Amino acid sequence: MSQKLVLVVDDEESVRQFLYDVLTDENYRVETAVNGEECLDKIKRLKPDVLVTDIRMPELDGITLLERIKEWQLNMPVILMTAFGTTDVAIQAMKLGAFDYIVKPFNLEHFLNLVRRAVVQSETEAAFQPDQQSESDGAINIIGNSPAMQKVYKDIGRVADSSATVLIQGESGTGKELVARAIHYNSSRRHKPFIKINCANLPDNLLESELFGYEKGAFTGATQAKQGKFELAHQGTIFFDEIGEISLSTQAKLLRAIQEREFDRVGGTQTIKVDVRILAATNRELSRSVKEGEFREDLFFRLNVVNLVLPPLRERKEDIPLLVAHFLAKYNKEFNRQVKGFSPDATKLLLNYDWPGNVRELANVCERAVIMAGGTVILPEDIEEILTPPKSVYADPGEQNLPLKQIVADVERQVILKVLQEHNWCRTTAARVLGISRRSLYAKIKELGLE
Numbered sequence: 001m002s003q004k005l006v007l008v009v010d011d012e013e014s015v016r017q018f019l020y021d022v023l024t025d026e027n028y029r030v031e032t033a034v035n036g037e038e039c040l041d042k043i044k045r046l047k048p049d050v051l052v053t054d055i056r057m058p059e060l061d062g063i064t065l066l067e068r069i070k071e072w073q074l075n076m077p078v079i080l081m082t083a084f085g086t087t088d089v090a091i092q093a094m095k096l097g098a099f100d101y102i103v104k105p106f107n108l109e110h111f112l113n114l115v116r117r118a119v120v121q122s123e124t125e126a127a128f129q130p131d132q133q134s135e136s137d138g139a140i141n142i143i144g145n146s147p148a149m150q151k152v153y154k155d156i157g158r159v160a161d162s163s164a165t166v167l168i169q170g171e172s173g174t175g176k177e178l179v180a181r182a183i184h185y186n187s188s189r190r191h192k193p194f195i196k197i198n199c200a201n202l203p204d205n206l207l208e209s210e211l212f213g214y215e216k217g218a219f220t221g222a223t224q225a226k227q228g229k230f231e232l233a234h235q236g237t238i239f240f241d242e243i244g245e246i247s248l249s250t251q252a253k254l255l256r257a258i259q260e261r262e263f264d265r266v267g268g269t270q271t272i273k274v275d276v277r278i279l280a281a282t283n284r285e286l287s288r289s290v291k292e293g294e295f296r297e298d299l300f301f302r303l304n305v306v307n308l309v310l311p312p313l314r315e316r317k318e319d320i321p322l323l324v325a326h327f328l329a330k331y332n333k334e335f336n337r338q339v340k341g342f343s344p345d346a347t348k349l350l351l352n353y354d355w356p357g358n359v360r361e362l363a364n365v366c367e368r369a370v371i372m373a374g375g376t377v378i379l380p381e382d383i384e385e386i387l388t389p390p391k392s393v394y395a396d397p398g399e400q401n402l403p404l405k406q407i408v409a410d411v412e413r414q415v416i417l418k419v420l421q422e423h424n425w426c427r428t429t430a431a432r433v434l435g436i437s438r439r440s441l442y443a444k445i446k447e448l449g450l451e
Contacts, residue, residue, distance in 0.1 A: 004049040009035070009051070009065070011057045028115070040065070049076070054080075067096060070096060077122055081104055083103065090156075091160065099114070143359075144322065152310060156186065165258070167281075168281040168282075168310065169286075171310075173358030175359055184279070195232050201442075203439065207250050211257070212230060228265065240279070242281065244294075244426065245426075294428065331366060332370060335371060339377070342377070342383075346380045349387055369383050
């Protein structure tokens, strides 16, 4: 078997030499180039099996280089290297058909494994499909450089410009809506509407009319016809947040709309056809809901064409400093403050905390810390109270000298919060465990400040 040729492109001589030595030791033929123009010339002459290129280079960067290669319709796997694993770069790289990308400094064995896999793809002549629409209108600020988030970015890039239905799963506060928006704004539908509907916040009798619209006179108060979310999302994307919360009766009607891309307005007789991309999110394990008879199996299969799972913050704590920097900048601007950061001891508290509320909880902690901080540096005492669970009123409520109504409210709040957390904030299950209706639970959540 002939040696495979790997072309390495980087404007830093030390990087080129290091990768040359490493790949040569692995029995590859290796050529190097110092910039994009030299790379294109060597591709024409040498026809390498695999290209490994840095992204940030003067004049012709790695992304532009990748675009040029795709214009030539070359079936050559491209591995991109970057010291800045940002959301937009990651998504754009995968959209353009990069084989993969790695963030510097990278694990050497991981890099060599990527090259081996790229060689296998090269041998099977797997063709990449170029994307003619690489421009993005919406900058979606998903923060994270961890391996878990890099995988999310890659997945977004791979699915964005398809028409596939995507089910986004993850705990509350992990950023499911941000991912949905990133998929939309990196797709060919980016100039069309992105319509969000929160399934948990609408009672069943309103959800159907919100989704499909209604005709004049369909019910008391329907004084004129109204378009539903499906019509408003025509040629764009409709995003169902907390899809696991809708009732079985509404699920049946939703299944038809997703499957056939057609529906009838409430009180209407004319079938309306639409072209929409379906994205859905849930913090529930829908496969379990199917087994328990709470979610239709056929609808689950329709939604679960592509499954994207977001990691909880406790599994990617290396991203906390990046997230903190982002939130501090945001809230400094919003509240006209000059907070520079967290002290080392305060940072340890952040890193040792498990973050049951995930990124949303971290954002709330940063917001409060910016508001309450006495100086330009956030100290442990500024956040200890926030990160420490409140003292239980179960021990001896009488010691607190509170009115009975307040004691009852505090106990009620703790019980409801505990049940919600134990059941991953699935309101349907929590309501059943508590022995109250979903509507009553929603009212309690609002009344007790648990939203």
